[in-house]
Amino acid sequence: MDTDKRNHWFLDPGPLSQWIDRFAADLAAQRYTPLTIENYTDAARHFAAWLGITGISIDFIDDDVVRRFAAHRCRCPGGRQWSHVSQKYSRRAARFVVFLQSAGVAPPPLKVASPYPLLDAYRTWLRAHRGLSERTIARHLRQLHKLLPELGTATLDYDAAGIRNVVREWRKRTGPGDLRTITSALRSYLRFLAGAGLCRPNLDQAIPPVLQWRLSSLPRYLTTTDVQRVVASCDQLNRGRLRDRAILLLLARLGLRAGDVAGLKLRDIDWTSGMLRLSGKARRQVRLPLPQDVGDALLAYIEQERPRVPQEAVFLMMTAPYRSFAQSSYISTIVALALKRAGISDPPSTGASLLRHSAATTMLRSGATLEAVGTMLRHRSLDMTAHYAKVDIAMLEQIAQPWPGDVAC
Template sequence: MNIVERLARAPRTMEAGDLAPWVAAFADELRSLGHTDLTVGNYADCARHFAAWLAIDNIGLDDVGDGSFGRFKTHRCRCGGYRPATPRSGKYLRRVHRFIDFLGRRGVIKLLDKVVAAPVDPLVRDYQDWLTRNRGICGRTAARHGRMVTRLLLSLGSEPHAYGPAMIKIAIIHEAERCSAPYMKTMTTALRGYLRFLASADLCRPGLEHAVPHIPQWRLSSLPRYLSPDEVERLVASCDLRTGRGVRDRAILLLLARLGLRAGDILEMRLGDIDWSSATLRVKGKGRRETRLPMPQDAGDAVLGYLDGARPLVDSDRLFLRSNAPFRPFASSPTVSHIVALALKRAGIDNPPSHGANLLRHSAATHMLRGGATLQSVGAVLRHRSLDTTTVYAKVDLNMLMQVAQPWPGDVAC
């Protein structure tokens, strides 16, 4: 269709044509998910635009697919009403794509092609299952280890019986030239686990995990990164309790700061994990280990306030949910760390030592130790398997260090 014909067919106002009932149904679905009227209106406008473009270009529903969506992204708009000619923003196009997906789910059009994930090596898939079933590793960690092993297979090959110490060292050295030291430590851990799995299944020589090089990292070589007690209180007080998000974030920050929880602990927390009669909280940590921790008064009050007046009424047993529709559980641990990062910015804490949830975990341990708690007590609250892990906090116990510090010899000759 040339530009003259197109202009002749372009209406003064944007009309959805035959898809108008489906635009209305799309809006109803968004309302049922809890979206505000403003959000629903924005989505409906985008859907109406796509429907009007189909009508003007005379594209039938049977022809709607990835190709037509690609043409819509770059078309010079003459669809009626006020719309910028080009380009359309990514948010605008995502709304249109959601409408197309809605039509596909309702059977009006064929679903758009999904991105097909790269196939996973069967042995790597078995290794991930072995980690979750026999080693108590959570699914996200098992998936990460599987991705790292898959990356190493490019150098090692897919024949485990041919693996040898020299081949393993060369593969690690090759990756070390492109990756950071912390990433390589995780990669070597994943490879050792993979080699143990293969040996247990008699698929490779036993003991090959000892051929994996160790990435140098000196124990206790760094100081814990923490905030002062005043800064922690400023962080908690920065939440706006007039909003549901502020009530939720305050509860999360108090749990992190008082109990030294990990981001993953907040992510996996369920409604049934709180025993209100005994004021305890069940925490499911690493390796499927469950621990009962005492619920501090202020943290318990904050959680109760969130449940009473701010938590959306949805069919989910997760304790903390997104504050915007659709009200789903957090997708991953970085969401919790992002809450901490935003609170640091609101509180005006400049140049914090870090920006994630672990900052409050380290702060809680440091404050407990300086308040007179023993390393064993701190380790129990943080759920460390070994006291050696807790020992790093001894370096920030200034009162104890002052007692054991030796006087400076001054001008005494050596």
């Protein structure tokens, strides 16, 4: 008899035995492999047996108990002689505890009071009045958690000098890109506070701007041939081939943002009319025509490769549990890996925006107007779209004036 089976006989999970079976059934419903389920249930059985040995009641299970289990010098039955439990093993036991808490068997985790209670009201304000996406809201809150230890919680005492000093300190610690994100979140927070009468008005004007020449750089893009190579590289994959191909085509043909793709829902695809519904920035609802090749790629992925799970998101992870992408950065990772597979060793950039810029550049060079490109990219201002005119060499050649040569003073 192998070690794992022998351990089952020696380890007595006591009253938690039935819940270990339910835990295994829950993992199976999430499409975990039998081997992974066995690893989780082994850790759960060990944890339950350790509770009985140490005399800890189920009613007192909490994070501290899990930490004690992870640190215990194992002399439990079953032939174990461990000086400590591995981190992976203890995480599996912690997953079992979460399952018990969700089932109401173990007490729910204690909620730690936030040191910044105003951030809860700020989150509601961003969602209800600013129409920001949950990802953007989370980013703003992350930045404010960095700033508030220095700003303090006495919002009525905020003044222009203190705001500027905090921004100057952060300017020394980070680059211009991160500083723009930080100052954007701080301006938004100060406007919220001022609107609620919790700080002096117009303090957001005290934040010094992060200097940058607007639209000074050239758009980063790939040639049409390179884009085709990137999409074709999906054929090299054994797992996720159809998913990645559909994602890359959405980026390259429709110029979608990474967040658009990650947040795409099954109900957003209108197969009858061949349209795609998107929720853009500030909840702007738009409809874009779905090209034939993109629609075919989406249909192939949904019918042949997408896991059959009750998830609204179109694109899911390829390993259990099958969930939607937690962050839009996963889309950029898919693009970066495709660039590597395609043999493009020195791309202008490696994120999802590279294919968005490539789509706009290709349209403009094919004779599309700036208005048409701006509509596809969902730009609010034509000035943003005009950025791509810099790489339309054919158009620039028509308006370029000949070099005058030497001109006498």
